[in-house]
Amino acid sequence: MFEYAPAPESRSVVDLKPSYGLFIDGTFVDPTDGGSxxxxxxxxxxxLAEIAExxxxxxxxxxxxxxxxxxxxxxxxxxxxxxxxLYRIARLIQERSRELAVLESLDNGxxxxxxxxxxxxxxAAHFFYYAGWxxxxxxxxxxxxxxxxxxxxxxxxxxFPLLMLAWKIAPALAAGNTVVLKPAETTPLTALLxxxxxxxxDLPAGVVNILTGAGDTGRALVEHADVDKxxxxxxxxxxxAIARSVAGTRKxxxxxxxxxxxxxxxxxxxxxxxxxGIVNGxxxxxxxxxxxxxxxxxxxxxxxxxxxxxxxxxxxxxxxDPLDKNTDVGAINSAAQLERIRELSDAGSxxxxxxxxxxxxxxxxxxxxxxxxFTGVTQAHRIAREEIFGPVLSxxxxxxxxxxxxxxxxxxxxxxxxxxxxxxxxxxWMADRLRAGVVWANTFNKFDPTSPFGGYKESGYGREGxxxxxxxxxxx
Amino acid sequence: MSERVAVRKTYKLFIGGxxxxxxxxRSYLVQSSNVSLASRKDARDAVVAxxxxxxxWAGATAYNRGQxxxxxxEMLEGRREQFVALGIPGDEVDAAVDRWVWYAGWxxxxxxxxxxxxxxxxxxxxISAPEPTGVVAVVAPERxxxxxxxxxxxxxxxTGNTVVVAASPSEPLAAVTLxxxxxxxDLPGGVVNILTGAITETAPxxxxxxxxxxxxxTGVTDASLATDLEVKAAENLKRVLRPASGAADWFAxxxxxxxxxxxxxxxxxxxxxx
Numbered sequence: 001m002f003e004y005a006p007a008p009e010s011r012s013v014v015d016l017k018p019s020y021g022l023f024i025d026g027t028f029v030d031p032t033d034g035g036s037x038x039x040x041x042x043x044x045x046x047x048l049a050e051i052a053e054x055x056x057x058x059x060x061x062x063x064x065x066x067x068x069x070x071x072x073x074x075x076x077x078x079x080x081x082x083x084x085x086l087y088r089i090a091r092l093i094q095e096r097s098r099e100l101a102v103l104e105s106l107d108n109g110x111x112x113x114x115x116x117x118x119x120x121x122x123x124a125a126h127f128f129y130y131a132g133w134x135x136x137x138x139x140x141x142x143x144x145x146x147x148x149x150x151x152x153x154x155x156x157x158x159x160f161p162l163l164m165l166a167w168k169i170a171p172a173l174a175a176g177n178t179v180v181l182k183p184a185e186t187t188p189l190t191a192l193l194x195x196x197x198x199x200x201x202d203l204p205a206g207v208v209n210i211l212t213g214a215g216d217t218g219r220a221l222v223e224h225a226d227v228d229k230x231x232x233x234x235x236x237x238x239x240x241a242i243a244r245s246v247a248g249t250r251k252x253x254x255x256x257x258x259x260x261x262x263x264x265x266x267x268x269x270x271x272x273x274x275x276x277g278i279v280n281g282x283x284x285x286x287x288x289x290x291x292x293x294x295x296x297x298x299x300x301x302x303x304x305x306x307x308x309x310x311x312x313x314x315x316x317x318x319x320x321d322p323l324d325k326n327t328d329v330g331a332i333n334s335a336a337q338l339e340r341i342r343e344l345s346d347a348g349s350x351x352x353x354x355x356x357x358x359x360x361x362x363x364x365x366x367x368x369x370x371x372x373x374f375t376g377v378t379q380a381h382r383i384a385r386e387e388i389f390g391p392v393l394s395x396x397x398x399x400x401x402x403x404x405x406x407x408x409x410x411x412x413x414x415x416x417x418x419x420x421x422x423x424x425x426x427x428x429w430m431a432d433r434l435r436a437g438v439v440w441a442n443t444f445n446k447f448d449p450t451s452p453f454g455g456y457k458e459s460g461y462g463r464e465g466x467x468x469x470x471x472x473x474x475x476x
Numbered sequence: 477m478s479e480r481v482a483v484r485k486t487y488k489l490f491i492g493g494x495x496x497x498x499x500x501x502r503s504y505l506v507q508s509s510n511v512s513l514a515s516r517k518d519a520r521d522a523v524v525a526x527x528x529x530x531x532x533w534a535g536a537t538a539y540n541r542g543q544x545x546x547x548x549x550e551m552l553e554g555r556r557e558q559f560v561a562l563g564i565p566g567d568e569v570d571a572a573v574d575r576w577v578w579y580a581g582w583x584x585x586x587x588x589x590x591x592x593x594x595x596x597x598x599x600x601x602x603i604s605a606p607e608p609t610g611v612v613a614v615v616a617p618e619r620x621x622x623x624x625x626x627x628x629x630x631x632x633x634x635t636g637n638t639v640v641v642a643a644s645p646s647e648p649l650a651a652v653t654l655x656x657x658x659x660x661x662d663l664p665g666g667v668v669n670i671l672t673g674a675i676t677e678t679a680p681x682x683x684x685x686x687x688x689x690x691x692x693x694t695g696v697t698d699a700s701l702a703t704d705l706e707v708k709a710a711e712n713l714k715r716v717l718r719p720a721s722g723a724a725d726w727f728a729x730x731x732x733x734x735x736x737x738x739x740x741x742x743x744x745x746x747x748x749x750x
Contacts, residue, residue, distance in 0.1 A: 080574055080577075080578070083577060083581065084577070087546065087577070125539060128539070128542065128543070128546075129539075129584060129585075131581065132542065132580065132581020132582070132583075132584070132585060133581065133585065135577075135578055135581070136578070136581060136582070136585065139585075139589050139732065140589070141589070401750045424746055424747075425746065425747045425748055425749045425750075426749070426750050428601045428746060428747070428748035428749075429599075429748045429749050429750050432748060449539075449584075450538075450584050450585070450588065466588060467585070467588045467589065
């Protein structure tokens with residue numbers, strides 16, 4: 001590997017406060033019945049800030065503020081003017097994108113190259129896109145004059161903190177709903193900076209409320225009786241619990257949950273491109289990606305060539321300081337997640353799969369896991385069935401397209417899939433048979449605000465993004 | 477101390493991102509200013525500029541076009557007082573800004589609303605998507621001078637067309653000032669070209685021009701001229717937007733028709749099979 005001098009992005013662009021309150025009704029307030037917790041930098045274990053933990057009364061306050069804003073301001077406001085607020089927010093995100101990117105990398109551990117070049121441009125684009133829908137809802141295919149639902153409770157994960165916030169808030173507001181959003185407890189900081197951006201945009205009070213906290217806060221929020229809509233992105237286990245908790249209510253629910261995507265490489269695929277796609281599919285964002293291509297299905301007759309090339313490529317990955325502009329793979333988001341990745345990887349070895357990682361020096365402090373592949377994996381192995389949510393790839397082989405389909409679909413999940421082949425007709429034949437909400441052909445992990453995203457089966461229901469993404473926030 | 481003498485603006489054409497005078501050297505007195513009187517040659521030059529801009533503009537991502545149109549709305553809002561000083565009512569300027577914003581948002585949405593997958597009876601992938609038709613000639617409405625102009629330019633360019641616009645002959649100052657807005661909006665030169673002067677001089681040239689793909693006759697009030705232009709347009713089968721039959725309400729929701737009239741639909745087939 002080439003020796004690179006360190007190229008750290010400056011932290012000075014970020015102005016961290018020692019502590020943060022809850023964002024309710026347009027202002028930052030102290031929790032009434034909650035406590036506090038610390039958000040740390042997973043790359044160094046340094047405490048970044050003290051964060052308020054919302055209790056049940058805080059949830060009550062926030063939902064009431066959202067209800068009032070919905071009834072009095074945001075609901076009655078013409079779409080034309082809602083659009084202008086969303087455009088303002090989009091512009092402010094563009095203007096403050098470097099600050100947000102650095103903060104995201106600090107709090108989440110993802111490489112600055114990704115937060116800067118992927119997360120933030122997508123976040124701004126998402127707000128831009130949905131801003132444009134606010135005054136065009138009658139053209140979206142849900143009737144001439146579709147109405148919002150009301151107050152949306154939104155709970156988001158830690159893997160793409162600000163991007164998931166954008167996916168939740170932008171369509172909700174465009175459609176005329178107000179929101180109470182809970183960011184993940186390990187990554188609350190960019191959501192709190194977003195709250196400041198709402199203030200800067202003069203967004204009316206109560207339209208966006210941000211409650212920080214952990215599982216209890218989230219539960220109190222989604223179970224609140226005056227919530228009309230629940231949107232959750234996270235684990236299938238929690239998604240199931242939420243689906244149970246809204247049973248018997250009138251709450252509309254959309255869920256974007258786990259995945260165990262097959263990335264399928266045929267023998268006629270351009271190997272170098274496929275290897276880039278495999279690496280991007282599983283090592284992008286440390287594999288903390290619900291649609292990650294975590295199962296590589298490679299056609300038997302090219303398996304050796306693909307693996308050889310893949311290992312060579314993996315040896316070039318730079319693991320380390322997320323703020324270094326040359327870093328490819330950053331820190332694992334939390335000690336708990338690192339523990340889960342370790343446990344499943346150990347199970348992989350114990351069950352007989354062969355483990356390989358490139359020689360890779362990991363920093364002493366913080367949470368790190370070297371890019372890893374398992375070969376000789378069978379469909380019965382835990383590492384082929386369970387979502388690892390880390391930089392760990394399970395490699396299986398197949399002989400025929402039918403077998404590839406069979407294996408790809410042999411999972412309770414159905415979020416995404418990848419197909420690598422030179423043959424267009426085969427891409428489409430495969431895509432017809434894969435039970436997955438997003439199918440990437442000769443590419444992977446591509447996102448665009450205009451493109452609907454979401455899963456089949458236990459990967460959840462509803463779609464986010466595009467025209468389809470409005471449906472979850474309209475009374476259709 | 478003597479009173480400061482104001483610097484007056486020269487109102488010129490807008491072609492290929494530049495502000496040239498008419499090649500004919502002519503101007504006419506209107507709204508107390510001398511304004512370029514575009515010639516047939518100016519109209520042809522404008523078509524050349526518009527054609528040259530098609531590749532880049534139609535090839536830009538929809539997101540990029542949307543950003544640029546939104547930027548134009550920002551610039552227009554910033555020059556609100558300038559338009560008011562030209563005699564444009566404030567509520568018309570506001571409506572014009574809102575109209576830009578409305579159309580800007582369509583850049584990355586129209587394909588989903590107006591295109592889509594076709595469930596053909598066979599093992600084929602089949603999808604239809606709109607594409608811009610190319611160079612569009614536009615006769616802008618006489619008035620409202622700003623809102624009318626914005627309402628014919630924005631729907632044409634948002635999808636990737638480029639335009640040559642014959643501005644209101646009696647109120648051209650708003651058009652030239654709008655050109656200054658567009659020139660500072662990151663809009664590539666040649667996407668919008670504006671001709672001031674006599675419709676009877678420029679419109680027939682544009683209608684007969686073989687490198688123009690469509691013509692919007694909205695501003696033609698003389699029925700026989702409209703017919704004559706439509707006949708000329710038939711020569712290379714230009715798409716024609718006819719003038720409205722009655723008085724148009726420019727403040728009303730414009731709907732999609734102005735955009736869809738200037739689009740081609742492309743359908744792509746591909747077999748499915750191992």
